[in-house]
Amino acid sequence: MKSWEGQNKMVRVRFAPSPTGYLHIGGARTALFNWLFARHNKGVFILRIEDTDILRTDESSLESILEDLKWLGLDWDEGPNTEGNFGPYFQSQRQEIYPKYIKILFEKGYAYYCYCTPFELEQRRNLALSEHKTPGYDGRCRNLGSEEKKKYEAEGRRPAVRFKIPDEGKTEFRDLIRGEVVFDNKLLDDFVILKSGVSAVNSGRGGLPTYNFANVIDDALMEITHVIRGDEHISNTPRQILLYRALGFKEPVYVHIPLILGKDGSPLSKRHGTVSVGWYREQGFLPEALVNYLVLLGWAPDGIRQILRVEDMIKEFIIERVSKNPAIFDIDKLTWINSEYLKNMDPDKKTDLVIEYLVSSGAICSAPMSDVISDSVSEASELHRGAEKDKIKEIVNIIGDRLKIISDIETYGSFFFTDEIKYDETELSSKLSDEKVRKGLAVLKEKFASIMFDHQNIEQTVRDVARELGLKAKDIIHPLRYVLTGKTVGPSLFESIALLGREKTIARLKIGTDTIF
RNA sequence: GGCCCCAUGGUCUAGCGGUUAGGACAUCGCCCUUUCAAGGCGGUAGUAGGGGUUCAACUCCCCUUGGGGCCGCCA
Numbered sequence: 001m002k003s004w005e006g007q008n009k010m011v012r013v014r015f016a017p018s019p020t021g022y023l024h025i026g027g028a029r030t031a032l033f034n035w036l037f038a039r040h041n042k043g044v045f046i047l048r049i050e051d052t053d054i055l056r057t058d059e060s061s062l063e064s065i066l067e068d069l070k071w072l073g074l075d076w077d078e079g080p081n082t083e084g085n086f087g088p089y090f091q092s093q094r095q096e097i098y099p100k101y102i103k104i105l106f107e108k109g110y111a112y113y114c115y116c117t118p119f120e121l122e123q124r125r126n127l128a129l130s131e132h133k134t135p136g137y138d139g140r141c142r143n144l145g146s147e148e149k150k151k152y153e154a155e156g157r158r159p160a161v162r163f164k165i166p167d168e169g170k171t172e173f174r175d176l177i178r179g180e181v182v183f184d185n186k187l188l189d190d191f192v193i194l195k196s197g198v199s200a201v202n203s204g205r206g207g208l209p210t211y212n213f214a215n216v217i218d219d220a221l222m223e224i225t226h227v228i229r230g231d232e233h234i235s236n237t238p239r240q241i242l243l244y245r246a247l248g249f250k251e252p253v254y255v256h257i258p259l260i261l262g263k264d265g266s267p268l269s270k271r272h273g274t275v276s277v278g279w280y281r282e283q284g285f286l287p288e289a290l291v292n293y294l295v296l297l298g299w300a301p302d303g304i305r306q307i308l309r310v311e312d313m314i315k316e317f318i319i320e321r322v323s324k325n326p327a328i329f330d331i332d333k334l335t336w337i338n339s340e341y342l343k344n345m346d347p348d349k350k351t352d353l354v355i356e357y358l359v360s361s362g363a364i365c366s367a368p369m370s371d372v373i374s375d376s377v378s379e380a381s382e383l384h385r386g387a388e389k390d391k392i393k394e395i396v397n398i399i400g401d402r403l404k405i406i407s408d409i410e411t412y413g414s415f416f417f418t419d420e421i422k423y424d425e426t427e428l429s430s431k432l433s434d435e436k437v438r439k440g441l442a443v444l445k446e447k448f449a450s451i452m453f454d455h456q457n458i459e460q461t462v463r464d465v466a467r468e469l470g471l472k473a474k475d476i477i478h479p480l481r482y483v484l485t486g487k488t489v490g491p492s493l494f495e496s497i498a499l500l501g502r503e504k505t506i507a508r509l510k511i512g513t514d515t516i517f
Numbered sequence: 518g519g520c521c522c523c524a525u526g527g528u529c530u531a532g533c534g535g536u537u538a539g540g541a542c543a544u545c546g547c548c549c550u551u552u553c554a555a556g557g558c559g560g561u562a563g564u565a566g567g568g569g570u571u572c573a574a575c576u577c578c579c580c581u582u583g584g585g586g587c588c589g590c591c592a
Contacts, residue, residue: 018592050592118590125589132518136588160590178522187520187588195590211592235521235587258523258585265584296529296541303531304540323530326585330528333542343555401555412553462551477551489553 011043012225015069015076016215018050019062022276025329026230026260026268028072029294033257034228035074036295036317043225047079048218051092052208068277072287073310078222086222091214098209101217101247102161102194110246111193113159114141115152136189137162161194163213163243171238176226176255177322183238191239216240220249228255228319231326255319258298258326268329280334284357284406286345289338296337297327307340339404350403351393357406358392363417394499398491412490416500421486421508428512431479436469438513440476441483443469445509448502455498462494483512 015031017023023031038045047069051057066080078084088094105111114137121137128135142164144152152159165188172182193213209217219227234256244251262272269275280290292308300323301308301316342350358364396403399412415421432438443465451457466476481493484505490496497505 016592020592052592114590116590121590129518129588134519134588136519162590175522181521183521189588192590197590208590210590215592230586231522232586233592238521256522261585263528267585293529298529300530300540302540303529306529306541325523327530328528330542333529336542339555399554402553404554408554459551474551481552487552491553493551 009225011038011041012046012223013038013043013228014046014048014219014222014224015074016048016050016218017065018052019057019059019065021061022278023065023068024268025275025277025280025294028068028277028290029260029297030228030230030257031069031074032072032291032294033255033299033319033322035076036313037226037228037255037319038077039314040317040319044077045074046084046086046222046224047076047082047089048222049080049090049092050211050214051090052211052214057092064278068281071281072277072291091218094214094218095208097221098194098214098217101213102209105163105193105246106161108246110164111161112142112164112190113144113149114162114190114192115144115149115157115159116141117157134187136187137191139190142190158196160192160196162190163193163239163246165190165239165242171241173237173241173251173254175234176253176320177324178256181234181237185238185242188238188242193243212236212239213243216243216247216249219252220244220247224252226255227252228257231256231259255322257322258324260297261326261328263328265328272329282360284353284408285334285338286341286353286406289341290334292341293334293337296333297329298323307337335404339401342403342405343401347393347397351389351396353406354396354403354409355389355392357409358417361407361410363410363414364388391499398495398499400491402491411487415485415487415490415496419504419507421484421512423482423486423512427488428482431482432513434475436471437476437479440465440469440471441480441509441513444476444480445506445513448506448509453498453502455492455494458497459494484508 013034015027015034017027017031035045037043047066049062051062062080069076076082078086079089082089102111116137124138125135141159141162166185169185170182171185171188172180175181191212192210195208195210197207237254237256241251260268262268264272274280277290281287288310291310291313292306295308295313295317296306299317299321301312301321355364395413395416396409399409402412403409432441444462447461447465448458451461462476462480463473466473469476477493478488481490481496482488484493484497484500500508
């Protein structure tokens, strides 16, 4: 038995991002599937950072990836900042591990030095491509004599190490969602397992293992039982399996999940708009909604239920049921799912999220100014803040289900947080073109000064004024909304006015109507 | 160019030889209504094409077409 399959061994899976950018939507789903598989099987979810290419890694992306994973609720059992017996979990800290296995491969005759320069290889590849031939490495350094080696060394060439692929035979593996996949070894070329660091461009990379090599060593040493990763790695799999076999390691079970595509059917990337998890967080998408949407991209427990709690996902996640076909990312459905979560969210929590959003967007201050003056007033500030929160809670309440993502607060509630209402001149004058409407607004401005300012009275007053002028209620409601909020859409007008308050309402009626006259 | 993967409405999917091909998003219409949402009701829309196998194919096999991936001293 060469693989972990059927061995009743503790499931161990890993997500292995390279810290060269932000967490991508596709990466997030790969992480999610790994995490769900681990949790479903009561196994271990490992986070390993593949930072071998030091030229391309940066600290800030590592932090944001960790932050995004945590935000999504994908906690890891082993990895950065977490105990584990299979560390270190940064590839850059595992460099002393790899030479040993390179040596073993040499001893077993599976490895050899290659003196071809990147430039030469590039030229040959381009030539092959132009002749419509397979561009792979031709194996010319496989059997170099010591004379030739000396000659190359004398030229100052630093060799890379390549893995020798068997000339004959086929390499097959079973993929949990695709079944048997077979590759003819003849079609595989000898790939580099240890970089040479020969040129200036590559300085700093010398002697480092390549992805295909380090990945296998790390997975084997970390006793990864199931490799769950993107579709794009299928072609790499036979090479990796051959490495496992050459080294006598137990092979993992493979699961290649389909890619997430953009609207045009090409793999989701920056040019399709925003693909970083961080962006969705900033826009006010909820982590549970994003997770819910992502899991539906390729997996459905029954094809009926759309809203799934994480506990249910864990309970029902059968990885063999993951779809084979790629899925197109659809932000409309994500938005719908988000709105479903928002509809059922506790008002206090929703309000907190809105406040958080408003603060980060600069629409409101995080705390009253008095806060910074002295401790003695901070108690009063707390009260003030509590009052602010109650107010915002009411605003959130009247906006209701219109809030599909938190940032929708801007389209529906911005007029509560600023006095600088921007009017479109054309819109405004068309709204106020009717003499009776202008008259009505003027009357309302007077009446609002003296009525009891709650939404029932406000509504009554507006309707009365409209009737007295021989207008339909909506003929005055729409202009009134526009003058007060600068928008043609929004929550219930009368409740909005009540929340806006008498003073601001009257002031805006004055400014709004003055603008046109 | 070679090899590999994939194929149910615009999108995500259910289906696992016999179904009026189900659900959801989006879309359209109507109702509700102060706008926009929400909600209710209803509608449009799908098995890529061609061959087999079978009493019977969305379902199994082959080919074609289409889409994607890999063929890096990137991961």
